[in-house]
Amino acid sequence: MSLTVARVEPSIAGVGDYIELMKPRVMSLVVFTALVGLLVAPGHVHPVIGMTALLCIAVGAGAAGALNMAYDADIDALMARTAGRPIPRGRITAGEAAGFGITLAAFSVVTLGLLVNWVAAAMLGFTILFYAVIYTMWLKRSTPQNIVIGGAAGALPPMIGWAAVTGGTAVEPILLFLIIFFWTPPHFWALSLYRTEDYARAGVPMLPVVAGDRETRRQILIYTLLLAPLGVTPWLFGYAGATYGIAAVTVGAIMIALALRVRAERGGHAACKQMFAFSILYLFLLFAMLLVDRMSGLTFGHITL
Amino acid sequence: MTTVSNPVDDFTKRFMGDPMGDPPPQPGVKLTEQQLRARRARSIAIALALGAFVIVIFLVTIVRLGGNVLTRPM
Numbered sequence: 001m002s003l004t005v006a007r008v009e010p011s012i013a014g015v016g017d018y019i020e021l022m023k024p025r026v027m028s029l030v031v032f033t034a035l036v037g038l039l040v041a042p043g044h045v046h047p048v049i050g051m052t053a054l055l056c057i058a059v060g061a062g063a064a065g066a067l068n069m070a071y072d073a074d075i076d077a078l079m080a081r082t083a084g085r086p087i088p089r090g091r092i093t094a095g096e097a098a099g100f101g102i103t104l105a106a107f108s109v110v111t112l113g114l115l116v117n118w119v120a121a122a123m124l125g126f127t128i129l130f131y132a133v134i135y136t137m138w139l140k141r142s143t144p145q146n147i148v149i150g151g152a153a154g155a156l157p158p159m160i161g162w163a164a165v166t167g168g169t170a171v172e173p174i175l176l177f178l179i180i181f182f183w184t185p186p187h188f189w190a191l192s193l194y195r196t197e198d199y200a201r202a203g204v205p206m207l208p209v210v211a212g213d214r215e216t217r218r219q220i221l222i223y224t225l226l227l228a229p230l231g232v233t234p235w236l237f238g239y240a241g242a243t244y245g246i247a248a249v250t251v252g253a254i255m256i257a258l259a260l261r262v263r264a265e266r267g268g269h270a271a272c273k274q275m276f277a278f279s280i281l282y283l284f285l286l287f288a289m290l291l292v293d294r295m296s297g298l299t300f301g302h303i304t305l
Numbered sequence: 306m307t308t309v310s311n312p313v314d315d316f317t318k319r320f321m322g323d324p325m326g327d328p329p330p331q332p333g334v335k336l337t338e339q340q341l342r343a344r345r346a347r348s349i350a351i352a353l354a355l356g357a358f359v360i361v362i363f364l365v366t367i368v369r370l371g372g373n374v375l376t377r378p379m
Contacts, residue, residue, distance in 0.1 A: 010340045015350040048368045052361055111358075115365045 017086040022062030030061040030157045036287040037161025045165045053164035056112035060124045066101030067132035075202035120163040127156045144210040151184030182227040186220045190276040194269035224259035228252030247289040
């Protein structure tokens with residue numbers, strides 16, 4: 001029996017590589033939606049406590065990103081979109097990324113619990129665990145519903161922001177959760193339609209790989225038809241003003257129009273790329289309008305569970 | 306003329322190098338310039354992060370204590 005010991009070279013990873021591990025673009029969306037959850041919640045939170053909560057949520061999101069990259073290094077190396085990440089490039093080992101992610105996760109959850117409140121900390125811990133374990137380790141490689149169920153992790157930040165202020169949850173943050181939850185499938189499937197070969201090569205059962213191009217376009221339309229009315233519910237339920245309502249109806253209608261174009265498209269991906277790009281703007285505008293609503297003095301929180 | 310070796314000098318040269326000559330080769334991994342630069346950058350980042358963490362703890366402590374920060378039994 002022979003024992004092979006891998007020689008580990010001293011690391012050449014720079015600070016930028018570790019920042020890349022934290023998926024800064026995803027993190028920015030997480031921080032923004034959490035900020036909206038925090039600001040629209042009823043009650044007052046001291047700015048220092050609020051900033052601390054946001055910092056913890058940002059670090060927690062970074063931890064989840066690092067754990068995702070640590071586990072997915074093998075399939076990341078096979079896909080053009082992800083081959084440039086620090087682990088496939090050989091800048092950081094999967095073990096280093098896992099250690100980094102676990103450390104950040106522990107720090108962010110415990111700090112949020114000690115300095116803000118334990119309800120928000122428990123939600124953050126659950127979000128990290130859900131993304132790293134349920135989505136990354138289990139769903140991503142086993143079902144085409146991976147991003148549908150896994151989308152719950154990305155939808156939780158506004159609820160964490162709300163919980164940081166109120167110490168609990170309510171109907172309003174659940175609506176925000178549902179908006180992001182139903183936004184995730186059309187957003188990711190639009191992307192995966194023009195990255196199908198990548199996912200197929202890596203063996204990831206994304207919907208276009210498993211069910212085909214046409215079925216994915218049909219599902220995008222179905223989810224968009226569910227999403228657009230959901231986006232208007234904060235206004236319909238009286239949690240947001242008419243400004244928000246008009247904006248939500250307008251961007252919702254554009255989303256449906258784009259989804260119809262995606263559905264009608266044959267042999268190209270121009271509509272998918274448009275849908276993917278606009279979906280980011282859609283979510284940003286909806287949440288930004290909620291903030292504007294709040295800043296203009298209209299209340300958001302009424303019904304508490 | 307015969308040279309008598311000094312056992313203390315021999316020991317010193319063997320294990321600690323010749324004080325008048327080149328330093329002895331060090332055991333372990335020798336880092337390249339790039340690795341040293343990367344390690345230094347990481348160390349500075351960790352120091353800044355820990356410093357920021359201390360400041361956050363300090364600020365939140367002051368905020369939580371509020372006006373009571375000056376109230377203490379003498």
